[in-house]
Amino acid sequence: MSLPVLVALVVFGIALSVAAVHFTGGTRTATLAGADQALSRFAEDFPDEAVTAIRLTKDGRTAFLGLEQARTGIVHSVGDCFLTRIVTAGDIVALNVDDGGAITLKLADFTWKGGRFAFADRSDAETVAAALGLYDPSLAKEAA
CATH class of the missing domain: 1.20.5 (Single alpha-helices involved in coiled-coils or other helix-helix interfaces)
Known part of the structure; x- marks a missing residue:
């Protein structure tokens, strides 16, 4: 030939x-249809965790779940699948909330470094950032 x-x-x-x-x-790219799907997907990997709050990003690709003991659950789409993590303040390298209602999260986890997550409004971003443990919304408002 x-x-x-x-x-x-x-x-x-x-x-x-x-x-x-x-x-x-x-x-x-997978997206979450709503809070119920995020809770269901998180429960597949962490069935014993009690979820206290759920906040989804604007694009529906990520959900942040409030957990007990100062921890946050994350459900994030990667391609057509979802990854799940439980994050504490000790896992976070950097955290920032911008004026557009998005948080930038950098994790120490080498398998997933975090990313930028846009919410419908700044208050949702501040609530998630405060739950992650390294952000005080009152200090951010004073600096603005």
Whole structure:
């Protein structure tokens, strides 16, 4: 078989594989339909945890769940699946709330570093940040 024919077959095979993954839903991003789905997904991994509050991000990709003992549960979409974490103040490297109602969270966990999470309004972002343990909304308002 000549080299040009072999190259053409390889390129066609790769393109066909990528198209098959895309059209079968492999590039779809999961979103949470609501608080009930977030609670259900979190309970699959942590069935013994008592959830006291649930706040979803604007895009529906992440939910922050208030837990007892100064901990926060997180359900976050990665591709078409969800990851779950329980975070304490000791797990947080950096936390910031911006004026647009978003928090930037950096974690010490090497498997998931956190990210930027936008909420419907700033008060939701401040509530989540305060629950994470390293943010005082009253100090932020004084600085503004």
